[in-house]
Amino acid sequence: MKYLCLVYLEEKTLNAFPSHERRAISDEAMSYCEKLQKAGQLLAAAPLHPVETATTVRVREGKTSTTDGPFAETKEQLGGFLMIDVPDLNDAIRIAAQFPAARFGSVEVRPMKELGCAD
Amino acid sequence: MSDDTAQEARDKVDEVYRAESRQVLATLIRLLGNFDAAEEALQEAFAIAMEQWPRDGIPANPRAWLVSTGRFKAIDGMRRRARYDASLNELATHIETTTSDPLEQTNEPIEDDRLRLIFTCCHPALSSEAQISMTLREVCNLTTEEIARAFLTKPATIAQRIVRAKAKIRDARIPYEVPPPLELPERVEAVLRVVYLVFNEGYSASFGPSLTRADLSSEAIRLGRLLLQLLLDAEVMGLLALMLLHESRRQARTSASGDLVLLEQQDRSLWNRDLIREGITLVKQALASKRIGPYTLQAAIAAVHAEARSAGETDWAQIVALYDLLLRTEPSPIIELNRAVAVAMRDGPAKGLELVDALLKRGELAQYHLAYAARADFCRRLGRNADARASYERALALVKQEPEQRFLEKRLAELGQGTVSP
Known part of the structure; x- marks a missing residue:
């Protein structure tokens, strides 16, 4: 069985840690992921850029609407x-817009960080 | 070199800065792949020009010289800082090998860079406020203080908006490109929306003591002209025409005391004929295209007004017909309201009142002061003073802009004088 584990946090809580602690948390997360990967239990994991970098894509009546922010309807x-x-x-938006659910729901596009989460 | 020629060279640097700094910036952003690095390189290039041009003379192609110098300085700076951050060395080499020095290349697509900059600043993944601030800062070269003053907000707010927008462009990797043809219409629409918002903020400030903030309008017109130069598109033409035709009435639409003067009461001799001529030429060109969009139709309506020698001679039937077309391309209650006003002029206030009442019943315009102002005016013209008074009061309760408020108060007061107390 595959599971998706979603990590929620308040960005300001993370940012409140002094930088050496943030670095330690990041290192811990990375070595934990390495361990899971070696055990064959992890498929993919990555930290995301802050929520301000989010873009929401919807397609209604054939027209793509792109908006700033994570504006999923509360329902x-x-x-x-x-x-x-x-x-x-732009390529990410094109792909998101062609996914069927974009026509009745919304697809939030979040850039992934390429390095650890402390940078 | 004599003092005179040295002064001449310094003047030339100033002149090039005013005329071309945005083009140099636009190209540096493409070459360096980063707004902040490009801005730093731009400043360095101009500082070096200030030093060298008076001494060595003005280069044959000042713009290419500035881009070349900026690019070289940026690469050099990265190499120097690579001592502390090794990744910068890699980046410097990457830029050096993947981009070319414009002094060695004569056919650099400079104009494309400016379009790239406009499309990036108006990217729909940025918030509307961020798009406006980025466009005014990066494309129009207004300072954050100037933008803040124009939008009656704090410079720190604008500065933060710009910093965040740049962070999003960088982190979400918004590409520096002109969108492909298939996506162009939608993206042009987004750019035009930003330009029109800037114009409107300058033409009819949505709040505050002054009716117009002319600087913003002229920036928007300048942007419109630039866009048209870069992108031959009917709606770009339409929007530029619309802005010019509105702008032509600027002198006439406020009285000496800063009060609002309605279109029908304006002194048409104050209208700027040059702007009208230019606007009408553009409308005709845009109407001849295959794709007639909402800006062109609005410009056509403004052109019909501009062509009438007096309010009484306005071709209201044509205006109503244009509103009908406009509603088909862009259904909106505000356009319906404007159409109702035109219908009232063509068929009398009773017909207008009927339409406005039906509109108000639907609720979308319940908080829109001009809907009540229009209703009040129809009632006044029908002699239904009590109804008119009630609607003026509703409008007054909703209005946010002082000259409009004074106008409504004046109308309300006139109504009081005209009635016979029981």
Whole structure:
């Protein structure tokens, strides 16, 4: 069975830690992920850029609407995910817009960090 | 070099800065892949020009010289800082090998860079406020203080908005590109929306003591002209025409005391004929295109007003017909309200009142002061003074801008004088 574990946190809580502690948390997370990967239990994991970098994509009546921020309707629930690797945000928006759920729900596009979460 | 020629060279640096600093910046952003690095490189390049041009003379191609110098300085700076951050060395080499020095290349697509900059600043993944601030800062070269003053907010707020927008461009990797043809219409629409918002903020400030903030409007018109130069598109033409035709009435739409003067009462001899001529030429060109959009239709309506020698001679039937077309391309209650006003002029206030009442019943305009102001005016013209008074009062309760408020108060007072007390 595959599981998706979603990590929620308040960005300001994380930012309140002094930088050496943030670094320690990041190192701990990375070595934990390495351990899970060696055990064959981890498929993919990554920290995300802050929520200000989010973009929401919806398609209504054939027209793509792109908005700043994570503006899921309160009635909407997380229904799945796609992890994609493309050159830039415009490509990510194109892919998000063609996913069927974009026509009745919304797809939040969040850039993943390439390094640890403390940077 | 004599003092005179040295002064001449310094003047030339100033002149090039005013005329071309945004183009140099736009190209440096493409070459360096980063707004902040490009801005730093731009400042360095101009500082070096200030030092070298008076001494060595003005280069044959000042813009290419500035881009070349900025690019070189940026690469050099990265190499020097690589002592502390090894990744900078890699980045410097990457920039050096993947981009070319514009002094060695004569056909650099400079104009494309300015379009790239506009499309990046107006990217729909940025908030509307961020798009406006970025465009005014990066494309128009207004300072954060100037932008803050224009929007009656604190410079720190604008500065923060710009910092966040740049962080999003960098971290979410918003590409520095002109969108492909398939996506162009939608993206142009987003750019035009920003330009029109800037214009409107300058033309009819949405709050505060002054009716117009002319600087913003002229920036928007300048942007419109630049866009049209870069992108031959009917709606760009339409929007520029619309702005020019509105702008032509600026002198006439406020009285000496700063009060609002309605279109029908304006002294048409104050209208700027040059702007009208230019606007009408553009409308005609835009109307001849295959794709007639909402800006072109609004400009056509403004052109019909501009062509009438007096309010009484306005071709209201044509205006109503244009509103009908506009509603088909862009259904909106505000356009319906404007259409109702035109219908009232064509068929009389009773017909207008009927339409406005139906509109108000639907609720979308319940908080919009001009809907009540229009209703009040129809009632006044029908002699229904009590109804008119009630609607003026509703409008007054909703209005946020002082000259509009004074206008409504004046109308309300006139109504009081005209009635016979029981």
